[in-house]
Amino acid sequence: MSLWYIVGALVFFASILIAKNMRKSGKNLPPGPPTLPIIGNLHQLGSHPHRSMFEWSKQYGSLMSLKLGSVSAVVASTPETVKDVLKTFDAYCCSRPYLTYPARITYNLNDLVFSPYNKYWREVRKMTVVELYTAKRVQSFRHVREEEVASFVDFIKECASLENPINFNQMFLKLSVSVICRVGFGINLKGSKLEDTYDQIIVQTTEVFGTFAAADYFPVIGRIIDRITGLHGKCEKVFKVMDSFFDQAIEHHLEDESVKDDIIDLLLKMEKQKTGLGDFQLTRNHTKGILQNVLIAGIDTSAQAMTWVMTHLIANPRVMKKVQAEVREVIQNKENIVEDDIERLEYLKMVIKESFRLSPLVPLLVPRVASKDVKIAGYDIPKYTWIHVNLYAVHMNPSVWKDPEAFIPERFMDNQIDYKGGNFELLPFGSGRRMCPGMGMAMAFVHLTLINLLYRFDWKLPDGMKAENVDLEESFALVCPKKVPLQLVPVLTQWT
Template identity: 85%
Template sequence: MRKSKKNLPPGPPTFPIIGNLHQLGSHPHRSMFELSKKYGSLMSVKFGSVSTVVASTSEVAKDILKTFDIDCCSRPYLTYPSRITYNQNDLIFAPYNKYWREVRKMTFVELYTAKRVQSFRHVREEEVASFVDFIKESASLENPINFNQKLLKLSGSVMCRVGFGINLKGSELENTYDEVLVETTEVLASLAARDYFPVIGRLIDRITGLHSKCEKVFKTLDSFLEQAIKHHLEDEDTTKDDIIDLLLKMESGEIGLGEFQLTRNHTKGILVNVLVAGIDTSAQAMVWMMAHLIANPRVMKKVQAEVREVIQDKDNITEDDIERLEYLKMVIKESFRISPIVPLLVTREATKDVKIAGYDIPKNTWIHVNLWAIHMNPNDWKDPEAFIPERFMDNQIDYKGQNFELLPFGSGRRVCPGMGMGMALVHLTLINLLYRFDWKLPEGMESKDVDLEETYALVCPTKVPLQLIPVLTQWT
């Protein structure tokens, strides 16, 4: 009996063997957005031998991330992310199965509850205070600050204490962690030929050097994690209650994980997520927010006026102050909208045949949700390319995964579990930066010269590092 022809989404013509890979370019999220203008909100593309669909509007994203979430929330096997995460023993790249469900439940119940986030409040406050002291010193010397570098260091210092119980400053890991972080995210975002060309892909990856780069990164990362675990096991302080402590208790069986017994590779796989998702996303989010503010003097002036009017006690700024800073909350939302730190959600895979937006999506189809296209959709956002925080004044749209026009942390089962932990640091840091200092660009630069282009990676940083000079004020 003949199979009925499937009604697949429309898409661009494919080339033999490579499919549509040649159309991705250096910014796949932008290239896919341009293609979607011609082929629609749900588009079929072929990446080598892999059948893929791309969602580019909030309506289709809602179908994938909510209505059919359970059928669309698994992950395909990706060669190098699998290697980096100890064979998908993590939370981000693991397929949808019983192990993933148990780990996800554990992270929500044990690691990322509001109570747990609050328990690390003193860590954030201490590290931000240290950062403020560094800025004061730079201001007195009129030295520009490389925000990409320094905010990565701040975020790393917080997460190394929260996740590993390690003070990064002065530790053996201080000089290697940022290299580990940057190179790991590069490998995780790489297009591996092996994933798209099963027969010759392995050879291509060896010729291009991607295979050897991945192995080098994996060895450095593994050494970093081994040192962190060794440091933790040798520490005589038994009162520590950080993430690594919890995972080691699961390894020993002291804490149960359903029917699963964690091994050291499970522990390290989950810690990779803490490193990559916990540090890089918070740091890049803060860089983008400051970049947009310095590029938009009107908004900077308005948000600083609000912060300085609302904050009464400069010696006791807390992350709770965000609740009173309505305009700053709008600025944060607008920055997430116009510069999503993860413009393409991590690739999903359909686990069964599903029908989305009237089209057939066969089992094993890869699914891309293009956040950048959703956030730039003129049907949802007036003047989408303009930075206008006031657009959030009269609506209830938030970034926590329930409003599909704004999804910086994703939605559904795969929503980022560390959102609360990351945003607590973002809030505290931004309030301090805006309250205590004025900011100016290096000599010869004006606001219109600020480069707001991104470099594509798993987490997208600014293409040109943001350099700003702090100015001491009466609020310092």
């Protein structure tokens, strides 16, 4: 008997138990595509849910309803509806539904990303803003970023001398892991529990976070389905590896008092002194949950941001030539490139914005849940409805962006739109209460790396490939990577 016959039978018998969830509410709900009994629209999401939702929005509007198994959901797809969710009604739309596998990996939601909106979350958010990601702390780790990027540049020089292509999907990930291991955990990647598995673990974790897990949509039989599909096993694998890494880093700090001034050091002091989280006593599981966000969010967003920028540049020779000319004019034979140089690189900043727009790092934000009945765009959103924010649809909206599928950095020349959460046409880091607090840390690293790559090297495609042959498709996960790895050959220049 095939797997799908078994799954079908289980779903059929479970339908009796969840039928009450399928009744019409009688409210003025947003329109949406037709649904099937039991599974609703889940079968229609495909391998790229953000793209499927975008196509539906063209027919059903800026706010539409979906039925995902037993879950009622709405999707916001335009700057106006996204602004309502993330700003106007943020207080009522910023909590999280319980997500089975993120809960496991974050030590029962003891983190910032997946925790529901409650007093604990507010205390953790305040602590991260005040203690972990201040401008002063970002600056204090500047030497780490500069040392790791310098080491990366040396590696590229070796590849250039041998004319070896560089797999940027892999190497940017390794560079990001190296930086975060030192900044967040006070240890080097080499010799750590992540040294041999970081690439698999980071990628698989974001896949788990981005998966529409059966356990979340079929309360009775979902966990059985996830065991059959292997999602449960993948979750346990990444949890065990990361937990072992956290234990190693914490033990290192406890044994060596000279290791200080990193993120673990701060959290361990708060554990010991029983301070920093208001009425909450910080426990080891709280510490690990917070560290999990530092590890995954800090690594993957930076790595994928740099990969996508270099992908779009190599696919658009005109833009590559223009941005390199600007970088080399501004830097002018400086041996030591510093992060302050980004302030004078106006076109590079446009390139990064356009890359964020065309290839959003998180095209479908982590789902939210309405904590009370709200009305958005004239429609009723009942309490407990899941809310999806489709940034991909916003960034590709032809009513907002002319020629949205084209890579045109100059579109930012005549406007003041940025990516810091105040402009709802461009939201790579989200907005409102749930906006990514590590944006400053990530962008300091991204800027420094890109300036070095564009200043010191020219770049060409391997094996006679042409710019028009560069694949721009993404794989779906919480943070979407380039599906076909980007491989480029570095060329030594007079600035190297």
